[in-house]
Structure formats: C-alpha cells, structure tokens
Amino acid sequence: MDSTLTSTTTVQQDKVPFLEYPSGHRDDIKRRQSLIYLIPGNPGLIGYYEPFMKTLRQLLDETEEKELCRHTFHIYGRNLLGFSDGDHQPAFGTTTSSPAIKTEPFTLEDQIRSCYDQVQHISTSTLSPGRSFSSVILIGHSVGSYIALELFHRAAAATTTTQPHDTHDTSPIIPEKQPVPLHFAILLFPTISHIARSRSGQRLDLIRRTPFLDQSAHHVAKFVVDLLPHWLLAAVVGRALGFPPHAAAATLRFLASRDGIWQALHMGKDEMATIGDSEGRWGAGMWEEVREVGGSNYGEEALGDGDWSGEKGKNGRARFFLYFGERDHWVADECRDEFIERRRREGRGGTRIVVDEAGIPHAFCIHHSESVAEKVKVWIEDVAGL
Secondary structure (H helix, E strand, O other): OOOOOOOOOEEOHHHOOEEEEOOOOOOOOOOEEEEEEEEOOOOOOHHHHHHHHHHHHHHHHHHHOOOOOOEEEEEEEEOOOOOOHHHEEOOOOOEOOOOOOEOOOOOHHHHHHHHHHHHHHHHHHOOOOOOOOOEEEEEEEOHHHHHHHHHHHHHHHHHOOOOOOOOOOOOOOOOOOOOOOEEEEEEEOOOOOOHHHOHHHHHHHHHHHOHHHHHHHHHHHHHHHHHOOHHHHHHHHHHHOOOOHHHHHHHHHHHHOOOHHHHHHHHHHHHHHHOOOHHHHHOHHHHEOEEOOOOOOOOOOEEEOOOOOOOOOOOEEOOEEEEEOOOOOOOOHHHHHHHHHHHHHHOOEOEEEEEOOOOOOOOHHHHOHHHHHHHHHHHHHHHHOO
16 A cells, blocks of 8 residues: 555645754765654644754754764654645535545544655655665654654565565555665654543543534634634733743644644544554564664663663664653553553563653643753664764
C-alpha cells in the first residue's frame, strides 16, 4: 500500500506551517549531519514548540562548538495536517461532486503517512544537492510519540527482507522511495498504550461512544468559541489560563480557525479507538538496541529524573528514550507501569525510560520548554556519543 492519504480532502503541502532551525555547520562536509524532526501532539500546531526548538538550537550550538565535536544537528518541525485552514481544501464538511460525499478531517493514519513522507523529503532535500542526513532523530510529544514509533515500525517492515511481515499486523507498509535512516527517537510524555484508559482519555472516549456527541461535539465547541469576541478569548487564554505569548498566539489561531477544533476532536477520537495494544503489534524486535561497533549498550531501566547512569556494554546503543510524566492525565499510571515492567523483564537494550520527578505537566511546551530542552540536549549528545 502506498502512502497516499485516506482522506478525501486535498493537502496543500507547501502551506503547512513549519519551523526550521538549521545548524551553522550544515555545509561542513567533514561533520556528521543529523536531522532532528519534531512531531507535535494534538492539537498539532508547531507554534506551541517555538521556545522549545529555539532553546534546543541554542544548546546544540554550544555542543557543536566544542573542540572535539564532529556533529551537526538540523532541527525541523511542522504542523500536523488539518490544523491550519490553508493546508487543505475544500473545507471539512464540504460535499464533493464526484463522488457525492462530505469531506472529513484527517485521521491518525493520515498523520502517520504524512509524517513519513515529510521526514523522507526533509532528510533528502535540506542539505546541498547530492547530500543527505546520515541519521534522523525523531522527537515525538504525546500522540507524536505514537506516530514516531509507527514510522519506525513501518520503515522496518518495508525494508525487511529476511523476515516476513507479521500477518497479524494490519497497518499499511510504507514503501521506501529512498531509505530514511531512522536511528533514534526521543518520546516526551508518550501516549503509546491504551490512551482511552487515561483520565482525559476516558472523557474523550465517552464523546466518541455517545452517538449525539460523536456527531455534534465539534459543532457545539466551535459555536461556543465563535460567540466570544476575540478580546475576551485573548483575555481568557492569556490571563485566566496564564499562557505565555507564544502559547496564547497558537491557541488563538487554533480557536479562530475554521476547521481546527473539528480536526482536533476528530483525530482525538481516532486516537481513542486506535492506540490500544500497539506494543503487541509492533513486536518485541522494536525494542532491540541499535548495533554499532564501538557503541554503548544502555540497559533498559526506569530511572529517576536526571539519572541516566545505566549499565553499558560494548556493541549496541539505545534506540528509544522515553520521558513519562509522574501524573499525566493522558497516560494511565497502570499502563505506563506495565510498559516499564515489560521493558525490564524482556530486556532488549533498546529503551531508556525516565519518569519525571519535577512536576512537569503533559503540555510541557506551554511553560516548561527550556527545562525539557535541556534534558533533550543531553539525550541527543548521548545518542551522538558526545
């Protein structure tokens, strides 16, 4: 199956908002070039992550200036589909002429396929002609973490020739136009298992399972928002909720958009139905370490915040770095703890897990961008062997 979107709505790829922070050393052919690609959560507006990305850029600039550093890191991220009115046509709910159906927002499956295509495009078109990134590091936040793991799973399935594709796996295989070197992922507050069991997930799943709410919740929400004048919305978001300027601006754009609320709810309900026992479908091989000569093999451990000392071996390196919230309303504690225990028990060297002890909330990009960027910078240096 190819990576064509399932939606009847046409994507305007050149109008999807994005943020890009290239390295000042990206033209240095003596350095190892790495792409850091950020996949946002829901609502999928990259504007929420601007301070995080800027801080990470500044921190990695310091890393790149170290005397023995031979790495460069290019940071890129963009909206998920449907959260900007300009990125698609026609509007959601429009009846098409042939066939006569109403267009709908993009599904979680659409987002996965779109992200794969974009990672592939950015990784091969950003540097000077004839050059591509030697590795790609995905950063996924919330459902962006699930999307990141799906990219790893499908890319591996598409390129595997020695083992047959799991016949129980119904996810589409994305064919390789040109190999994308997905090596590592940093997963922040990941919603990767049974999201409908979480506190917020239970409420959203109730909407999904209630016919009237399932069909009308987005209309009701948009109607209420549109009743409020812009100045009042701005006061609620900026003063009552205490959002800083970047988050307030992103939220107001989202609320004022024609289709953003519909897209967020549609995708959220799809997440409730889709993100269940994905771990079983991905298979145990997903969590195996990256084998590298002279690399390090980090033991799979759940550690306290800031404690990354793990048992090291000789021939491998962790593939996934997961940062869970201590009390995350989008992640059920029991699902998180069961996941950690399975990683301990099965021990394949491919994951490092931290449970936050600093009280950072799920939506870290509102108030805690700088502190999370500092953690991510350390993990990227760990990945690069610096």
